[in-house]
Amino acid sequence: MKIAICIKQVPGSNELTMDQEKGILQREDGRVKMNPYDLVAIETALQIKEKYKEVVITSFSMGPKRAREVILSSYAMGVDQGVLITDPKFIGSDVYATALTLSKGISLNEEFDIVICGRQTTDGDTGQVGPAIAEHLGIPHIYGVIAIDKIEEKHIFLSQQIENKKISLRVKMPCVLVISKEAYIPRLPSLKLKLEAKKKKIKIMSFEDLNDSDIRKFGLEGSPTQVEKIYFPNKSKKETLLSGNANVIVDAIIERLKGEKLI
């Protein structure tokens, strides 16, 4: 059985602050890490591998060259092989273009039985890439997977949570699984695998390798959505700001709650 997982490198810290005087954005630091939701996707694949015979796991990441670090981290957890899809031509991809690029990379490599994605990323936070990849690949996706129950020759049995319902499903493979963060607790990388990871190869794919000569489908141009503007929300006028004596403040809070008939 062949499993593909999609992983992404995200900023290590999400804090962006504003330099009040200059009115510009300030990034806290340049550190990066693996998107924590993707760790659960990796763990899910590893659990399948431990239970069933002849499972090969391939991790796919699209991003700048340094995103090879997340593929190495996936090796250190036990993933077998990795593909980095990287090309300056992919810069500016929105969800549609990202999912298209990833799905081309995936389908050109092998016929996968299962593709596993994390539920969302901590930077973009849109949570759409998994379903969009499935659509590009022309296969169904299952959103909110909380457990893999059983795998038979052509079918996978799953538990899914949709709002407050737990649903047991039998799904024909191939399919894309969008894993909930609660599904499995990701293991820590092992030292042995970490050392081995350094020697393992990473396959690199660029635009030329995607078998599609139409550059307009990729990157910013291939992205239906466009960011028109980035701005700081207006601070609206402040109502009276209360400060000073704590007793006065406490009385004011209590008056307010009484006024709303809450005490």
Added chain:
Amino acid sequence: MSELQINDEKCVLCRACISACPFGALEVVDKKLVVEDNCSLCGVCLNTCQFNALCIEKQENGLLDKNKWSDILVFVEHNEGKIQPVTYELIGKALKLIEGTSYKVYCLIVGYKITELAKELSYYNVEKNFIYDHKAFKNYREDIFCNVFQDCINVLMPAIVLIGGTDVGKSIAPAVATSFHSGLTADCTELILNEKLELVQIRPAFGGNVMAQIVTPNHRPQFATVRPSIMEEANRIKSPRNNIVNCKLDEKKLVSQIEVLKEKQMETKEGIQDAKILIVAGQGFKRKEDLWMVEELAMLLNGQVASSRALVEKGWMPYERQIGLSGKTVKPEAIITCGVSGSVQFMTGMKTSKTIIAINIDSDSPIFSIAHQSIAGDIYEILPKLIHQLKEIDKLANNKN
């Protein structure tokens, strides 16, 4: 190919863009500003450059006949025989958007034995309700629901499709948008129709206190999801409209790769969305042990404890208690935030609360921009006193009884 272009003539190497770039993609090499390949063309740098030295070339694509696409389609979400409030919120927003245009609002409802639900929908000012009622739609199954959606869009050709940011919405919206090779903006906090009748989609971006304004200029339909409790519900009208259209899907399109074996309702604990009063702890708390103050306050006020994401990330609070864009949206009678700075993501999840009382030591804190009662002060001084006072009030009340 699009890329960030730097005009070296204009660039004075002030480095404002370098510190602004959320991706660390700009650098000065050999006294020249250069772009690295991890630039995402997000455009943050453009606004920071005072010398107009940066630009991103964008291409206009004239291929699409946009005039063929008009009106707004709203996807109706229902659960256990009830239409979910988010549906009325989307209808409400859609009706506001079309004011002053020739656009109309339509609804799509998919399920099994849903005639009653469709009847309820006819009490809203919607042009038509397309209903797909079939055994195959008893449970949400992505592949065939996607078929229904495509069928409906192909018939109506809406310019805009609005979907709730629920579990089902997060699954179906990207699938349908991708199948039309169009774009989707998830979790919008505001939607506007501009003079070109384009949907302007606004959402927080990059995890910071920044908003992104997004358009889908060359593709139709324009898809957007909106989280529950963000928009205002539409008004119910007095007498129903005769606006139900029964639709059928080709048998072949009812075949699903997904089979539902069992479905179980999970017990619903009362969550922070149900609370009348919420006491919210933020990173102003220095130690986990200090959270007793919010617990105690919540108990005295018959409320519940909630949290910003910062404390959830630290492992001090469970995820179910997180308010915000990546947590829960709440709308209590009163909310008291203690040591919360008020990031856009946080405020998105609570700004419609009836009474907002914010305590923060920093008098410039962003949370004060939405608070009804802003308090610049130290939680470590104020909360113990507040707890003491409330206990006194309790005692008095008990003595009287």
